[in-house]
Amino acid sequence: MWDYSDKVKDHFFNPKNAGAVVDANAIGEVGSISCGDALRLTLKVNDDTEVIEDAGFQTFGCGSAIASSSVLTEIIKGLTLDEALKVTNQEIAAELDGLPPEKMHCSVMGREALQAAIANYRGEEWKDDHEEGALVCKCFAIDAVMIEEMVWANKLRTVEDVTNYTKAGGGCAACHEDIEAILEKVLKERGETFDPSAAPIAKPEPVVAKGPLTNLQRIKKIEEVIMSFRPQLMADGGDVELVEVVDKTAYVNMTGACNGCQMSAMTIAGIQQRLMEVMGEFIKVVPASQMPKLVTIEEASHA
Amino acid sequence: MPDIYLDNNATTKVDSAVVDVMIPYFTEQFGNPSSIHRFADGVAKAIKKARSQVQELIGAEHDSEIIFTSCGTESDSTAILSAIKAQPNRKEIITTSVEHPAVLALCENLEKEGYTIHRMPVDKCGRLNLEAYKNLLSDEVAIVSVMWANNETGTIFPVVEMAEMANAAGVMFHTDAVQAVGKIPMMLQDTKIDMLSISGHKLHAPKGIGVLYLRRGTRFRPLLRGGHQERGRRAGTENTASIVGLGKACEMAMEHMEYENVQVKAMRDRLEQGITETVPHCFITGDLNNRLPNTTDIAFEYIEGEAILMLLNKAGIAASSGSACTSGSLEPSHVMRAMDIPYTAAHGTIRFSFSRYNNMSEVDEVLKVMPSIVATLRKLSPYWDSVNNCPVADPEQAFQPTYA
Numbered sequence: 103m104w105d106y107s108d109k110v111k112d113h114f115f116n117p118k119n120a121g122a123v124v125d126a127n128a129i130g131e132v133g134s135i136s137c138g139d140a141l142r143l144t145l146k147v148n149d150d151t152e153v154i155e156d157a158g159f160q161t162f163g164c165g166s167a168i169a170s171s172s173v174l175t176e177i178i179k180g181l182t183l184d185e186a187l188k189v190t191n192q193e194i195a196a197e198l199d200g201l202p203p204e205k206m207h208c209s210v211m212g213r214e215a216l217q218a219a220i221a222n223y224r225g226e227e228w229k230d231d232h233e234e235g236a237l238v239c240k241c242f243a244i245d246a247v248m249i250e251e252m253v254w255a256n257k258l259r260t261v262e263d264v265t266n267y268t269k270a271g272g273g274c275a276a277c278h279e280d281i282e283a284i285l286e287k288v289l290k291e292r293g294e295t296f297d298p299s300a301a302p303i304a305k306p307e308p309v310v311a312k313g314p315l316t317n318l319q320r321i322k323k324i325e326e327v328i329m330s331f332r333p334q335l336m337a338d339g340g341d342v343e344l345v346e347v348v349d350k351t352a353y354v355n356m357t358g359a360c361n362g363c364q365m366s367a368m369t370i371a372g373i374q375q376r377l378m379e380v381m382g383e384f385i386k387v388v389p390a391s392q393m394p395k396l397v398t399i400e401e402a403s404h405a
Numbered sequence: 406m407p408d409i410y411l412d413n414n415a416t417t418k419v420d421s422a423v424v425d426v427m428i429p430y431f432t433e434q435f436g437n438p439s440s441i442h443r444f445a446d447g448v449a450k451a452i453k454k455a456r457s458q459v460q461e462l463i464g465a466e467h468d469s470e471i472i473f474t475s476c477g478t479e480s481d482s483t484a485i486l487s488a489i490k491a492q493p494n495r496k497e498i499i500t501t502s503v504e505h506p507a508v509l510a511l512c513e514n515l516e517k518e519g520y521t522i523h524r525m526p527v528d529k530c531g532r533l534n535l536e537a538y539k540n541l542l543s544d545e546v547a548i549v550s551v552m553w554a555n556n557e558t559g560t561i562f563p564v565v566e567m568a569e570m571a572n573a574a575g576v577m578f579h580t581d582a583v584q585a586v587g588k589i590p591m592m593l594q595d596t597k598i599d600m601l602s603i604s605g606h607k608l609h610a611p612k613g614i615g616v617l618y619l620r621r622g623t624r625f626r627p628l629l630r631g632g633h634q635e636r637g638r639r640a641g642t643e644n645t646a647s648i649v650g651l652g653k654a655c656e657m658a659m660e661h662m663e664y665e666n667v668q669v670k671a672m673r674d675r676l677e678q679g680i681t682e683t684v685p686h687c688f689i690t691g692d693l694n695n696r697l698p699n700t701t702d703i704a705f706e707y708i709e710g711e712a713i714l715m716l717l718n719k720a721g722i723a724a725s726s727g728s729a730c731t732s733g734s735l736e737p738s739h740v741m742r743a744m745d746i747p748y749t750a751a752h753g754t755i756r757f758s759f760s761r762y763n764n765m766s767e768v769d770e771v772l773k774v775m776p777s778i779v780a781t782l783r784k785l786s787p788y789w790d791s792v793n794n795c796p797v798a799d800p801e802q803a804f805q806p807t808y809a
Contacts (some may be wrong), residue, residue: 132807
């Protein structure tokens, strides 16, 4: 059985806003092909204020699909349509204290139903902007379609390339066989052959720092490396910032969807790996929450 | 809260009598059966006894036809890989579209290596077309691998007849019988089955022990080479305690064969009848007249299996589902797809599988909660009309989500 959080179980066993809103004026109906789940979201929108006054769901799906639908209706009630459009699937998952990687698509389905309902209210036609494939990388929840597209778009040739561009395969490495299979297939279509020992293309090669750095230079360099992770994280609704460097330890704040995300430990390990490559020294990356309390000079002298 | 285990096709409880006979082989007779000292004294003898207990359950002619392995999957892999290694010129394999992944995933891999895999389809009741099968048999085929009974629906395939046909065409025949052994009587010496896989934990022996039955004279290439164990056909120090346990479990399965086919079947039948009478819009999948006595697979339309399982679990009842969401892969059950079950029903299939440890009062408990569990979930379903308490008119038309 899946390792569902108590919140997921609670929303499943005691769903909120189940059933259709009777006088709904916005309806969104979406499904996820990867597991056959489907959801109808009905909203009652105030025509003057565009505030969502009521929301109801009907879901054909598993425990986490029902829980995601339930929590979504709770989140959006009382929001304006524009505010509601800003709700990300990570927020839906975070509100449930996280979902297993295989089940993240349940939260995506929730967000899409919301978009579809709002489009329906505004008389627009909602189109899905992504295709979902079989889950390949379970550490970072990357599916086959995504990997295939990146391999095509960036002419990737090796597993390492795929990891550099998508994160897939950067965790436990168990999916490397599947990634190789995708590479084999796409390269064949491109008229090339897959060579597992080929040099990776365009590896974002870090410039290794040379010579002794001043303290300031060193911290700046560390921050630069950490900043380079931000676009990736922000794409997933998260962020990271450097808080402090003490000797060989860099303290970072993981915010947004990264906060409490099951993958954040993996991300921190990734940042640490890159830092060590670039800096050419051992550096430990630790969440700022574990930073020893700062003491002022007076406090220290009283101690 | 009740504690009702109805997932015996997934795995079974180890019988306490089985545990008892195993203990001495951990604590006292822990010696390597190949050693010559008192710690190993009785071990080889105990293995020999277990071998004959397995032999008797499946009706093998010789005890040397029993090879102990680590699990059903290893037995399946050994059988298929042996056949293709021993006959390198034969590049085709015949199997079915509803096999266990232990066979299907291996075949898929062999396909990449250039083998042609014939996956025979099944009809809506899960049955094979033997005429089509006959036409596939040729001297290009290295092996036929067809399960004796399906793990999801319990549907039994006519493997004895199919083995005869393969034999007549000069083709090796293997059957994955992990669900069938111990539940239906068999006499392998009267058949043309060349190889057969057994899994210990499906019949109240521990996990981590299996058997490959290998008919004497069948050409064979080991999967694991090394020591002389199992007459050189499966190297690796024997899992002595589990082998002894499996022997005992086989002996007990033999003793309970009639109970399994009368009393256990009666529990299954009562559950099935009770559910189909009290729950609207559900149906039993598979070949109703030709199934394992302990298995029923019921499709509850318009709702999803994992959600049903979670509510059952809350009520103290353990079962399993062919739904996509209960497997790590998110793939809907290939067995349901192969039988062409509509997806609004395939996702809501629940398998109840009994053992001799169940009783009728447990069946009553399930019957008590099942109607309300289904009703609760249908209230949430977009395919269900809660006001009139029936499916919406023309469900596939009434709800047409945009699929991503």
